[in-house]
Amino acid sequence: MHSRSSESESRYLAPGIDQCVKIVVLGPFAVGKTTLVGAVSEIRPASTEERMTEAGKAVDTMRDLSDKTTTTVALDFGRLTLTDDIVLYLFGGPGQPRFSFMIDELIQGALGGVVLVDTARITESWDAMGRLEEAGLPYVVAVNTFHDSPAYGDTELRRALDLAPSTPLVKCDVRHRESAKKPLIALVSHLLSRPSLEPVS
Ligand SMILES: Nc1nc2c(ncn2[C@@H]2O[C@H](COP(=O)(O)OP(=O)(O)OP(=O)(O)O)[C@@H](O)[C@H]2O)c(=O)[nH]1
Ligand SMILES: [Mg+2]
Structure with missing residues (x-):
C-alpha cells in the first residue's frame, strides 16, 4: 500500500x-492576523x-513594530482540519x-x-466588528495577549468592546499554534449552537 509522508498527507483533505x-x-493593523493564520x-x-514603506509604518499605533517589516495588502489564506469532519478555510484580512x-x-x-x-x-x-455585524456574520472576539498590553478582566473587556452577551470572548497568543486555535474552536462551537448557518452572499 502506498504510504504518504506526513507533509504530503497534510496537503490533502482527510477522508470523511x-x-x-x-x-x-x-x-486592526499589526494585531496578529497573519501570525494567527500562519x-x-x-x-x-x-x-x-x-514590505512596509515609511508611509505604511506611519499608521497610528502605540506598539513597537521594529520586528514587523511587512503588511498584508490583500489576504492571508490557510487551512485547518479541526475535527474528523470539519475543515476550516481561513482568510485573514488586511489591517491598514x-x-x-x-x-x-x-x-462573501x-x-x-x-x-x-x-x-x-x-x-x-x-x-x-461593525463590518461583520453589518454582514450578519457571527463572530468571536479574541484578545491577542501582547505582553506589554494591559490585562483586563472579561467584564471590563466586554464593556469596553460593547460586546453582545452571546458573542464569545477568548484570549490567545497568536504566535503559538494551540493557543491560536482557541478562537477558531470557540467560533465553531458558537456556529454549531445557532439554529441555522447561512453564508454571507
Ligand atoms: N511583542 C509581541 N509581539 C507580538 C505578539 N504577538 C504578535 N506579535 C508580533 O506582532 C506582529 C503582528 O504582525 P502580523 O501578524 O503581521 O499582524 P497583522 O494583523 O497581520 O498585520 P497587518 O496585516 O499589517 O494588518 C508580528 O511582528 C508579531 O511577531 C506578542 O504577544 N508580543
Ligand atoms: Mg497581516
Missing part, C-alpha cells in the same frame, strides 16, 4: 470531511505581504485602512469571523 467552513480573521495552518499559508475595501470581498461566502483585539488599542477593533 463533509463540512468546509470559510472563516475570516479581521482586526500558526494554525496545516498547509503552507498563502499571503500577500509587502487603505486596503479595507478587500474586507467586503473576503466575507464566510460562515463566521474572528476579530482580534490588542488591549492597548481596543477601539481599533470596532471597525472589524
Whole structure:
C-alpha cells in the first residue's frame, strides 16, 4: 500500500470531511492576523505581504513594530482540519485602512469571523466588528495577549468592546499554534449552537 509522508498527507483533505467552513480573521493593523493564520495552518499559508514603506509604518499605533517589516495588502489564506469532519478555510484580512475595501470581498461566502483585539488599542477593533455585524456574520472576539498590553478582566473587556452577551470572548497568543486555535474552536462551537448557518452572499 502506498504510504504518504506526513507533509504530503497534510496537503490533502482527510477522508470523511463533509463540512468546509470559510472563516475570516479581521482586526486592526499589526494585531496578529497573519501570525494567527500562519500558526494554525496545516498547509503552507498563502499571503500577500509587502514590505512596509515609511508611509505604511506611519499608521497610528502605540506598539513597537521594529520586528514587523511587512503588511498584508490583500489576504492571508490557510487551512485547518479541526475535527474528523470539519475543515476550516481561513482568510485573514488586511489591517491598514487603505486596503479595507478587500474586507467586503473576503466575507462573501464566510460562515463566521474572528476579530482580534490588542488591549492597548481596543477601539481599533470596532471597525472589524461593525463590518461583520453589518454582514450578519457571527463572530468571536479574541484578545491577542501582547505582553506589554494591559490585562483586563472579561467584564471590563466586554464593556469596553460593547460586546453582545452571546458573542464569545477568548484570549490567545497568536504566535503559538494551540493557543491560536482557541478562537477558531470557540467560533465553531458558537456556529454549531445557532439554529441555522447561512453564508454571507
Ligand atoms: N511583542 C509581541 N509581539 C507580538 C505578539 N504577538 C504578535 N506579535 C508580533 O506582532 C506582529 C503582528 O504582525 P502580523 O501578524 O503581521 O499582524 P497583522 O494583523 O497581520 O498585520 P497587518 O496585516 O499589517 O494588518 C508580528 O511582528 C508579531 O511577531 C506578542 O504577544 N508580543
Ligand atoms: Mg497581516
